[in-house]
Amino acid sequence: MLRMIETFSGIGSQTQALKNIGLDHKVVAISEWDVNAMYAYDILHNGKQDLSAFRHYTKQDLIDELKEYTLSMDGKNPMSERAISSLSILHLKAILCSIRNNNNLVDITKIHAQDLPEADILTYSFPCQDLSISGYWHNRDSGGIDRDANNKSTLLWQVERILKEYVACERDLPPFLLMENVSNILSPRHIDNFLEWQAFLSSLGYINQVYTLDARNFGVPQSRIRTYMISVLATDAEKRREIEDYFVVNSLEHITCPETQRKSLADYLKVDYSNDVYRAEAIESTPELTPSREKIFAENLILAEGNQVFENLSARTVTTKQDRNPNSGVIAYGSAVLTEKNPKYRNLTPRECFLLMGFSEEQFDRLTQENITVGRDRTILTVTKLVKMAGNSIVVQVLEAIFRQIRDLHENYL
Numbered sequence: 001m002l003r004m005i006e007t008f009s010g011i012g013s014q015t016q017a018l019k020n021i022g023l024d025h026k027v028v029a030i031s032e033w034d035v036n037a038m039y040a041y042d043i044l045h046n047g048k049q050d051l052s053a054f055r056h057y058t059k060q061d062l063i064d065e066l067k068e069y070t071l072s073m074d075g076k077n078p079m080s081e082r083a084i085s086s087l088s089i090l091h092l093k094a095i096l097c098s099i100r101n102n103n104n105l106v107d108i109t110k111i112h113a114q115d116l117p118e119a120d121i122l123t124y125s126f127p128c129q130d131l132s133i134s135g136y137w138h139n140r141d142s143g144g145i146d147r148d149a150n151n152k153s154t155l156l157w158q159v160e161r162i163l164k165e166y167v168a169c170e171r172d173l174p175p176f177l178l179m180e181n182v183s184n185i186l187s188p189r190h191i192d193n194f195l196e197w198q199a200f201l202s203s204l205g206y207i208n209q210v211y212t213l214d215a216r217n218f219g220v221p222q223s224r225i226r227t228y229m230i231s232v233l234a235t236d237a238e239k240r241r242e243i244e245d246y247f248v249v250n251s252l253e254h255i256t257c258p259e260t261q262r263k264s265l266a267d268y269l270k271v272d273y274s275n276d277v278y279r280a281e282a283i284e285s286t287p288e289l290t291p292s293r294e295k296i297f298a299e300n301l302i303l304a305e306g307n308q309v310f311e312n313l314s315a316r317t318v319t320t321k322q323d324r325n326p327n328s329g330v331i332a333y334g335s336a337v338l339t340e341k342n343p344k345y346r347n348l349t350p351r352e353c354f355l356l357m358g359f360s361e362e363q364f365d366r367l368t369q370e371n372i373t374v375g376r377d378r379t380i381l382t383v384t385k386l387v388k389m390a391g392n393s394i395v396v397q398v399l400e401a402i403f404r405q406i407r408d409l410h411e412n413y414l
Contacts, residue, residue, distance in 0.1 A: 002410065004121040005174070007031040007108055007159070011389050012041045014123045014178070016359065017399035023407055028117040029103045034075040035095050036385045037392070038106075042098035043370045044363050049101070054093045062092035069099070070107040075392070091374040108158045113165035118172070121406065125180040125394060126156045145185075145193045160200055173204060175414055176406050177231035180394050183212050185227050198229075206231040207240060209247045211402075215395040219257040221265045221314040222328075222356045224395055228402060232409055243413050250408075252401055264311035268355045269348075271307045273336060281349040282331075282338055284383055287323050289342040296325045297332075297345045306334035315348070318356050320391035321384075322347035328356075350386035358396025 002025045006014050009030040018025045027045075032038045042049060054062070063085050071079045084092070098104065105111050145156050166173050185194050198208045208231050215224040234240045270278040287293055303313055315328045322328060330345040337343045348356075354364045367386070371379045381389075 002120045005119045013394040038098045121176040122174040123178045179229040183227045218397040266309040285349045286346040301329035303329040305332040306336040320388040353390035
C-alpha cells in the first residue's frame with residue numbers, strides 16, 4: 001500500500017486518480033484551508049458525513065475548536081473568529097467533521113515534518129494565481145515564486161522547509177514527490193526560481209522529471225496545459241541511471257490518446273433539457289444578458305447550440321470562473337431558450353466542469369445531495385464555489401498516467 005500526503009489538496013484529484021487505476025493506497029493526511037473544498041473533498045471521497053460525534057457540542061464548543069485552525073471561506077484570506085462565529089452550527093459541524101475525517105492539517109505554514117505520518121508520496125499543487133498568465137491581465141504581477149514575494153504562490157517554499165525538517169530530524173524522506181502547476185512556471189519570469197527548486201530537490205537525492213501535458217492527449221476534450229514534476233528519491237548510482245532511462249523511454253509528453261479512447265464533448269455537456277436536473281442547472285448557469293455578456297457571447301467558443309454538441313471541439317481551460325471573458329466556451333441556446341433573462345447562451349454548469357476535470361456524474365450527484373442548507377436558501381456549495389473548485393483542480397486522467405509511472409517505479413526500481 002502506498003501512503004500519500006496530499007497538500008493543497010483541493011477536492012482530491014490525486015486520490016481520485018489512484019482509485020481509478022486501482023492502486024492500493026491510503027491518504028494519511030491532507031492540507032487544505034478552504035472550508036468549501038475540504039467539505040467537498042470529504043463528501044466526494046468518504047460519502048455522507050456522520051455528525052453524531054458532535055451531538056453534544058454547543059456552538060461555542062465548535063467555535064473554540066475551529067478557531068485554532070487557519071481557515072478560509074474564499075481560499076485567499078483567513079477567516080476571523082467573528083466570521084467563524086457567524087456560521088450556523090450545522091455548517092461548523094460539517095467543517096470540523098471534514099477536518100477529522102481526512103486528518104486535515106489545514107495550514108501548510110504550521111505543518112512540521114516531525115508531526116507528519118509516514119508517507120510514500122507527497123503531492124503539492126501549490127496556488128498558481130501569482131504564476132498564471134491571467135494574473136497579468138489583472139495587474140497581479142506580485143512576485144511569482146520569488147522567496148520574498150509574500151504571496152500565495154510562494155507557499156512552494158513551505159514544502160522546502162518541511163523537507164529540510166525531514167532531514168534535520170533524521171526522518172525518511174517520501175520516496176516520491178508530485179508537483180502540478182501552470183505551465184507559466186517555465187517562463188523566463190519564473191524559470192530561475194523553478195530551477196532553484198529543482199536544484200534543492202536534487203541536493204536531497206531526488207531525480208526530477210518535468211512534464212508539460214495537455215489534457216486533450218489523455219482523452220479529455222479540454223485544452224488544459226499544465227506542468228508536472230515527478231521527483232523520485234534514489235541515491236544508488238545504478239538505480240538513478242535506470243530511473244532516468246525509464247523516463248526517457250516512457251515520456252508522457254509523447255503520448256497521444258488513440259481515437260478509439262478519445263471522448264467527445266457530447267459525453268460531457270448536458271444539453272438534454274427534458275432532464276429536469278440538467279434543465280435547472282442550465283438555467284442556474286445562465287447569466288443575465290448585458291452588453292459585457294453580449295461581448296462574451298461574441299468572442300468565446302460556442303461548444304453547442306440547442307441540443308447539438310459540436311463534437312469536434314474541445315473546451316478551453318476550465319478556470320475558477322465561467323462568467324468571464326475569456327471563458328471555457330459557451331452553450332448557445334438557439335431555439336432551445338430556457339429563460340428570458342438571456343435568450344442567447346449559458347455558461348458551463350458546475351456538473352459539466354466537474355466532468356471535464358475527470359470526476360463522475362455519480363460523484364457530482366453525491367455533492368448536490370449532501371449540499372446541506374446552512375442558512376435561508378443558502379447551501380454550503382454554491383454554483384460559484386463549485387465552479388471555482390473544479391477550476392482549481394487537476395484533470396484526473398492526466399494524473400492517472402502519472403501515477404501509473406509512479407507505480408511502475410515503485411514496483412521495479414525502489
